[in-house]
Amino acid sequence: MTTTAGVDCVALPSLRKDGGGQYHPRHLAVPLEELLALRAKTAGAALEAFAPDVLIVDNVPRGALRELDPVLESLRARGRTRLVLGLRDVLDEPATLQGEWARAQNQDAVRTYYDAVWVYGDPAVYDPVREYAFAPDVAAKVRYTGYLDQRARLKFRRRGGKDPIAALGWSGGRLALCLVGGGQDGAQLAEAFMEADLPPDTNGLLVTGPCMPASVRARLVRSVAGHPCRRVVSFVHEPTRLVRRADRIVTMGGYNTVYEVLSFDKPALIVPRVRPRREQLIRAERLQALGLVDVLHPEALSAAALSTWLARGPAPVRPARERIDFNGLSRVPQLLEELLGIRP
Known part of the structure; x- marks a missing residue:
């Protein structure tokens, strides 16, 4: 911190x-x-x-x-x-x-x-x-x-920091971003994202979170070896810099991550945790009812389901500030x- x-x-x-x-x-x-x-x-x-x-x-x-x-x-x-x-x-x-x-x-x-x-x-x-x-x-x-409007955090970011996309070795293309919170229970979503088909001219980045089990993280890192359009990182100091650059975001339904995504008006698919608490599912469904996110129940999660969502053509995103207080x-x-x- x-x-x-x-x-x-x-x-x-x-x-x-x-x-x-x-x-x-x-x-x-x-x-x-x-x-x-x-x-x-x-x-x-x-x-x-x-x-x-x-x-x-x-x-x-x-x-x-x-x-x-x-x-x-x-x-x-x-x-x-x-x-x-x-x-x-x-x-x-x-x-x-x-x-x-x-x-x-x-x-x-x-x-x-x-x-x-x-x-x-x-x-x-x-x-x-x-x-x-x-x-x-x-x-x-x-x-x-x-x-809290998370765009304001960018005003206080470290000066002179390298562009987060360039730091990954990418010089262009669209960005599909997958976020799994701390990562302790994000393995299923992370693995489905890494197996999903990316649209043409799209790079895929997974942020595992610092709490993902080391064995799971190592397996995910091995899975992207030889795939120049895919990367796995465990942690970033200022995730809003990535969120701002992303074209599509697949994420779990934790409070902080969801409202970071909505602050930047990004197309988002939420795959919420449903056990032991249903907090994330309730939040995701309420935001879906307001037309702000798409939701995929974890029982329906698969690489094919993520591929289908990622392949959707560009659609206008309803600014969250028009519907909720930021x-x-x-x-x-x-x-x-x-x-x-x-x-x-």
């Missing part, structure tokens, strides 16, 4: 989820309970020392496994820091999410500890207040930021002013 002046990072010991959605220590060979205690102490010490005006907690109000509870209590007792819960547009199907939140008593945590809930989305796509049946007092804390970058500062009682 790159940073700039005034910004730094404190990394919590990390967790990973297995195929059934259960958490385990990602790197440290310690019991889960010890890792959770270490996460709580690390977060608590950092917040006590830094004493922020605002803390934004991502996705889970009490932490992945309630390890934030002592931190939340401490912050409330000190009374200095305003707390915001940040949520993606879609978390999971309503019945599943409502059950999880009820068992974790998450709405009680929002009532007790949080000053605001920011949804990084637009209710025209998905309305968590309605879909997840937030109680009226919790719903009253919700503000929709809109989506003003998040200007709205978040306004929400901070509201939270802190600052008048512009």
